Amino acid sequence: MTDAAKIVPVVLAGGQGTRLWPMSRAARPKQFLPLTGPTSLYQQTLRRVADATRYHAPIIVTNSEYRFLAAEQAQEAGVTPAAVLLEPVARNTAAAIAAAALxxxxxxxxxxxxxxxxxxxxxxxDANYWWSVDTAAAAARHGRLVTFGITPTAPETGYGYIEAATDLGNGVRAVARFVEKPDRATAERMLAAGGYYWNSGTFMLGVDSFLAEMQALAPDTYAAAKAAMDAARVDLDFIRLDEKAFAAAPNISVDYAIFEKSRLVALVPVTFPWSDLGAWDAVWKVSAKDRDGNVVTNGNATLSNTSNSLVVSEKAHIAVEGLTDIAIVASDDAIYVGKLSEAQRVGPMVKALRANPDTQGLTEIHRTAYRPWGGYSSVLSGDRFQVKRLFVKPGKKLSLQKHHHRAEHWVVVTGTAEVTIDGQVSTLTENESIYLPLGCVHRLANPGKILLELIEVQTGSYLGEDDIIRIEDEFGRT
Structure with a gap:
């Protein structure tokens, strides 16, 4: 395939969905979690578009807060993006896709x-997947705006539907209408009637055709996206969309803005296995099960007289006796237990947790936070002290910084630490420690070839993460 005929992948990675709480949080959404295997959903998506004979390098659109996580996981997947666009505020898919098309x-x-x-x-x-990609690309090159419709296997109420119209030939059909998420009875009627497909939220678009429709049908969104791109600035390996311009875009999906209005829309019906993993029951459905229909991730569970259940645990070992149709999901700091068949109710529960100041943090921040240099986990906190586990990747270093309100004590657990305190450099190995007094200018680096892990004990009058004055930083955060 010539370069001119190659497809440009656009990977949308900015969503903040929390329906897979407590694993998925605002600061660590589901696309970056390894829910169905050893790699994250985002990495699996990147690898599907890594074939250089079919695709150009991808354009990634993500939230500014996720930029280092997105870049790090892309590197781990062996993918170098053509561009990474950073959304300063969330504006749904219409503005994001318009910016990517530009x-x-x-x-x-x-x-x-x-x-x-x-x-x-x-x-x-599978083979059906690649057939659908090539079929949709051919239609898009002839001016069609193509959406992929998943052949339904059950009367699901968690998906939107698309009703197909006349056959346009070459595996492509016209679209009669888009249907909002139905109730059970409506979904059953649509499956019995035939000609309805799940809306996958995946598209194949000719750039000029799509942007022309944006100008005609969603001029405010197009104008905001273009202004945001025109005023964008390069920051390290990222392109920051202009915040004021992008914030002016309507908060609207591309389905509402374009696909429900345009006469250029076409549908490619597909049969490959697909799930949007919108709730824990969807994770159970796509996962390998034991003879009793149970799914256990990480091996952290013992089940007895239990069937058709899901157990997910980051660390704690879960023992389950005499249950069926149950979901148990245990993160470092929260546990969800409910009927697997009613997993869609996690959403309202998360809203309730977010509305309570005492539990709001459980919907936003995970106990383990990831940074471009590695990350940290909260171990213990109390009045005027906090204990954390830091992990620093080989060859990475934290910013040169100081704190106004806290002192720190570092104990190396594994690896080698290079510690700079007020210009003096020390090298520490396993079981060695060092004290960082209040107000000192310091930096931590990992000069070794293995992961550096250490315990950090903070003491002081204020221990918030915003008590950091960065003096130098290779990640542009000063």
Whole structure:
């Protein structure tokens, strides 16, 4: 395939969904979690578009807060993006795809075709999958705005539906209408009637055709996205969309803005295995089960007289006796227990937790926070003290910084630490420690070849993460 015929992948990775709470939080959404295997859903998406004979390098659109996590996971997946666009505020998919299409036109020309993919779906890329990609790309090159419709296997109420119309030939159909998430009876009627497909939220678009429709049907969104791109600035390996311009975009999905209005829309019906993993029961459905229908991740469970259940645990070993249709999900700091068949009710529960100041943090921050240099986990906290586990990747270093309100004590557990305190450099190995007095200018680095792990004990009058004055930082955070 020539470069001109290659497809430009656009990977949307900015969502903040929390329906897979307590694993998924605002600061660690599901696309970056390894829910169906050893790699994250985002990494699985990147690897599906890594074939250089079919695809150009991807354009990634993500939230500014996720930029280092997105970049690090892309590197781990062996993928170098063509561009990483950072959304300063969330504005749904219409503005995000418009910005990506403008970037694609600038990099690859107006004749380019973009394949827009959600980064948090579970997809089996079988022969039917690749047939659908090639079929949709051919239609997009002839001016169609193509959406992929999943052939339904059950009357699901958690998905939107698309009703197909006339056959346009070459595996493509016209679209009669889009249907909101139905109730059970409506979903059953649609499956019995035939001709209805789940809305996958995945698209194949000719850049010029799509942008022309944006200008005609959603001019405010197009204008905001173009202004945000025109005023964007490069920050390290990222492109920061202008905040004021992007914030002016309507908060609207591309389905509402374009696909429900445009006469260019077409549907490619597909049969490959797919799930948007919108709730824990969806994770159970796509996972390998034991003979009793149970799914246990990480091996952290013992089940007795239990069937058709899901147990997910980051660390604690869960023992379950005499239950069926149960979901147990245990993170470091919270546990969810409920009927697996009613897993959609997690959403309202998360809203209730978010509304309570005492539990709001459980919906936002995970006990383990990831940074471009590694990350940290909260171990213990109390009045005027806090204990954390720090982990620093080989060759990485934290910013040169100081604190106004706390002192710190570091104990190396594994690896080698290079510690700078007020210009003096020390090297510490396992079981060695060092004290960092209040107000000192310091830096931690890992000069070794293995992960550096250490215990940090903080003491002082204020221990918030915002008590950091960065003096130098290789990640542009000063």
């Amino acid at each position: 970037q694609a036109r600038a990099s690859f020309g107006g004749d380019a075709v973009i394949h827009v993919l959600a980064s948090d779906h579970a997809v089996e890329a």
